Amino acid sequence: MSKATLTTVFIAFLLTSSGAKPNGKNKKPKQAVPAIECDMRAGKISLSEFIVKCPANCRETKEKVYGTGVFASISSICNAAIHSGVITNSGGKVIVMKMAGQAIYKGSLANGVRSLSLPNWRESFSVSVGKPKQGVTYPSTLVFVPSRPTTVKTGEPKDLPYSTVSPVTEAPEAEPSSTAAPPTTTHVTIPITTSAKPRATVHKVREAGSSHPYFSSVARQSQSTQGKGPAQAFRGSSVYANRFSPRTNTGVHRSETSVAIRRQPHASSASAFSRVQPQSERKQHTAQSNPALDPRPDNTEYEHWLYNFGQYSPAPEEHKPPSETSHTRESLAGSNPFESGFSAQGHDLTARVPELMSQGDPNCKVDIAFLMDGSWSIGKRRFKIQKDFLVDVSQVINVGVAGPMMGIIQYGDDPVTEFSLKQFSSSKDLKPAISKIVQKGGLSNVGKALSYINQHFFSDANGNRGGAPNVAVVLVDGWPTDKVEEASRLARESGINIFFVTIEGPDENEKQNVVETNFVDKAVCRTNGFFSLPIKSWFALRKAVQPLVKQVCDTDRLVCSKTCLNANDIAFVIDGSSSVGTGNFRTVLQFVANVTQEFEISDTDTRVGIVQYTYEQRLEFAFGQHNNKADLLNAIKRINYWSGGTSTGAAITFAADQLFSKSKPNKRKIMIVITDGRSYDDVRAPALAVHRKGVIAYSIGIAWAAQDELEYIATDPDRDHSFFVDEFDNLYKYVSKIIHNICNEFNSQPRN
Numbered sequence: 001m002s003k004a005t006l007t008t009v010f011i012a013f014l015l016t017s018s019g020a021k022p023n024g025k026n027k028k029p030k031q032a033v034p035a036i037e038c039d040m041r042a043g044k045i046s047l048s049e050f051i052v053k054c055p056a057n058c059r060e061t062k063e064k065v066y067g068t069g070v071f072a073s074i075s076s077i078c079n080a081a082i083h084s085g086v087i088t089n090s091g092g093k094v095i096v097m098k099m100a101g102q103a104i105y106k107g108s109l110a111n112g113v114r115s116l117s118l119p120n121w122r123e124s125f126s127v128s129v130g131k132p133k134q135g136v137t138y139p140s141t142l143v144f145v146p147s148r149p150t151t152v153k154t155g156e157p158k159d160l161p162y163s164t165v166s167p168v169t170e171a172p173e174a175e176p177s178s179t180a181a182p183p184t185t186t187h188v189t190i191p192i193t194t195s196a197k198p199r200a201t202v203h204k205v206r207e208a209g210s211s212h213p214y215f216s217s218v219a220r221q222s223q224s225t226q227g228k229g230p231a232q233a234f235r236g237s238s239v240y241a242n243r244f245s246p247r248t249n250t251g252v253h254r255s256e257t258s259v260a261i262r263r264q265p266h267a268s269s270a271s272a273f274s275r276v277q278p279q280s281e282r283k284q285h286t287a288q289s290n291p292a293l294d295p296r297p298d299n300t301e302y303e304h305w306l307y308n309f310g311q312y313s314p315a316p317e318e319h320k321p322p323s324e325t326s327h328t329r330e331s332l333a334g335s336n337p338f339e340s341g342f343s344a345q346g347h348d349l350t351a352r353v354p355e356l357m358s359q360g361d362p363n364c365k366v367d368i369a370f371l372m373d374g375s376w377s378i379g380k381r382r383f384k385i386q387k388d389f390l391v392d393v394s395q396v397i398n399v400g401v402a403g404p405m406m407g408i409i410q411y412g413d414d415p416v417t418e419f420s421l422k423q424f425s426s427s428k429d430l431k432p433a434i435s436k437i438v439q440k441g442g443l444s445n446v447g448k449a450l451s452y453i454n455q456h457f458f459s460d461a462n463g464n465r466g467g468a469p470n471v472a473v474v475l476v477d478g479w480p481t482d483k484v485e486e487a488s489r490l491a492r493e494s495g496i497n498i499f500f501v502t503i504e505g506p507d508e509n510e511k512q513n514v515v516e517t518n519f520v521d522k523a524v525c526r527t528n529g530f531f532s533l534p535i536k537s538w539f540a541l542r543k544a545v546q547p548l549v550k551q552v553c554d555t556d557r558l559v560c561s562k563t564c565l566n567a568n569d570i571a572f573v574i575d576g577s578s579s580v581g582t583g584n585f586r587t588v589l590q591f592v593a594n595v596t597q598e599f600e601i602s603d604t605d606t607r608v609g610i611v612q613y614t615y616e617q618r619l620e621f622a623f624g625q626h627n628n629k630a631d632l633l634n635a636i637k638r639i640n641y642w643s644g645g646t647s648t649g650a651a652i653t654f655a656a657d658q659l660f661s662k663s664k665p666n667k668r669k670i671m672i673v674i675t676d677g678r679s680y681d682d683v684r685a686p687a688l689a690v691h692r693k694g695v696i697a698y699s700i701g702i703a704w705a706a707q708d709e710l711e712y713i714a715t716d717p718d719r720d721h722s723f724f725v726d727e728f729d730n731l732y733k734y735v736s737k738i739i740h741n742i743c744n745e746f747n748s749q750p751r752n
Helices: 003-017 077-084 213-226 239-244 302-311 326-335 376-397 427-437 447-456 483-492 519-523 537-551 582-597 627-636 648-658 686-690 708-712 728-747
Strands: 049-054 070-072 092-100 123-129 366-371 405-411 415-419 470-477 498-505 532-535 568-575 606-613 617-622 668-675 694-703 723-727
Touching: 003 239, 049 077, 077 092, 077 123, 366 376, 366 447, 366 606, 376 405, 376 427, 376 470, 376 537, 405 447, 415 447, 447 470, 447 483, 447 498, 447 519, 470 537, 483 498, 483 519, 483 728, 498 519, 498 537, 498 728, 519 532, 532 537, 568 582, 568 648, 582 627, 582 668, 582 728, 617 648, 648 668, 648 686, 648 708, 686 694, 686 708, 694 708, 708 723, 723 728
Parallel strands: 366 405, 366 470, 470 498, 498 532, 568 606, 568 668, 668 694, 694 723
Antiparallel strands: 049 092, 070 123, 092 123, 405 415, 606 617
16 A cells, blocks of 8 residues: 555544544533623514523613513513513523514513503513423524614615614605505515615624524525625515624615515514415525515614603504415515515525414413313213313313413322323313313212322423412312312412312202212302302203303402412511610511511512611511512611610501501501510500501510510410510521411411
């Protein structure tokens, strides 16, 4: 073998070895999360689903948010995430999912962010915790919607600017020219020349390239077209030219009949989804067509007007499916050429577009578990009637991610989940799933089924959303074969609203066979008739569809959603007198933080306010001032010791005026007074006054506190509401006792 041959083989071996991965393994790259600013709106990002990282202190920016749960795309992503409880004001990672626009967005106050109402908008989004599921990778860089195109007419060719974000200034618009010829296909070639210089714009140009090889190839081609003729370059509205090319002007122009281009205000938000052509149609175009995907023009001026001058309601939108006919696409292209699409020469840019998730009825946002009777006593025919009933309910209730979500458990000897809350996100998908359920058989162990949903079904893993009330609807043929009282009580205390639909219940002669008498009243959320639907015959079951849907959707009456941990206004009245001292005062604050830590904190859950007193009183913060747990605990730590005398009676009156007078009607009012000595003023009259206003008062005395005053302050019975410790360091022993008593008192309330 010659030296030349050996040299060639050696070089080939080196080249082959250099391309090998260490240990023969491909290490999975770590998910890169792009950072955004507080003012970034979802509509500015041209991705259907993506992950971002929000900075701290976005709540203070007051960036606007529209909607609750599902937000209009002009909302700030970070403030929407704070409003939803996905992140705190400290910032964090957020997953954003785009969806179709809604007819109405309802405003609300949550976690210190006030969202606004909006009549309708073309596009929506929802937010979730920024923890990607296993195997899911989101884009490492963001793709922004291009700036709105300028007015174009015939005349001297001018360059059009490209950008990846909205321009600071607005571009003028002109009505479409009457001489513009209607296009014959969805992909049209638009003459793009300008009659005058466009107004100056300032652009932030995104760096070229993408982590995805397909997008990178498009970027490379867009860069290679610079300086080429109009048939080879991207058109002025090309999304991919804007996304991946750092250039500012390409000199794209053609001399043809006069045409002006203007965005139609009624353009569908689903334009990118509804105007994708079949491959056979795309192949008919020449290289001069240059179509590209999703060239939705930016709505900078429109949104700017909305932010500064008021809420404008666009014309009703139609979200047409991808399967719409060629004729429909042609008519759409004729009315709005920018909706028709452009693409790069020589590339097939048609992508598979995900279906929009059903939004559902936002006025019925509940998580519902139906417990269907699969026992042998029901028989095959009545089991089929039961399935038909559940199908009817699923179609009437309008299931969707922004409305009700529905799961089914079949019970017999033991319960089994047929499908969880997150398995189906539309009524359409539920219908065949319910029809395929096979009867399980066995006894009618309803109590065991209720324990199962309490311990296993309503979990994050099964799709429990937290912000939606939990509802369990039990269908039972006749009566249960086990006891339901204890399992129901535990489920109610967990916040589950239990409904019972009893079909052909026991008559007078059969009641002796029932395992547990009055089992419905012992099980349901309230015994006022609202949570129980007795049906005399299986053949009359379908008549209960509408009444049941109406009742489970009446969220104001789902009172069992309120638990001892999420339904309170708690006022701490803290002694800051000189006898306490700085060190002991910090111990008291730690006790307050430990008690607070156990509650669910938000504007709609438990709220906390604090008064510190000496001879005078000081409101440290009011109910609702800190609407998440982290902010509240930080605020408690920042309270400064005051020092002075001890006027406990005046402090109780001050708390009633400054805090409880602003308490919400659906909140339980709880006052916890902490003092280390006898008061210089009378405590009996102020304490009696707050008791009469429905305030539940706890008193905690330390060291030299007067026992008689502690008993005057506390609600009866004293043994459950008044406590004494000999030194500050022993306060921690009563944290669990106070929580237990608050919950025990809440759960023992009458259920009528």
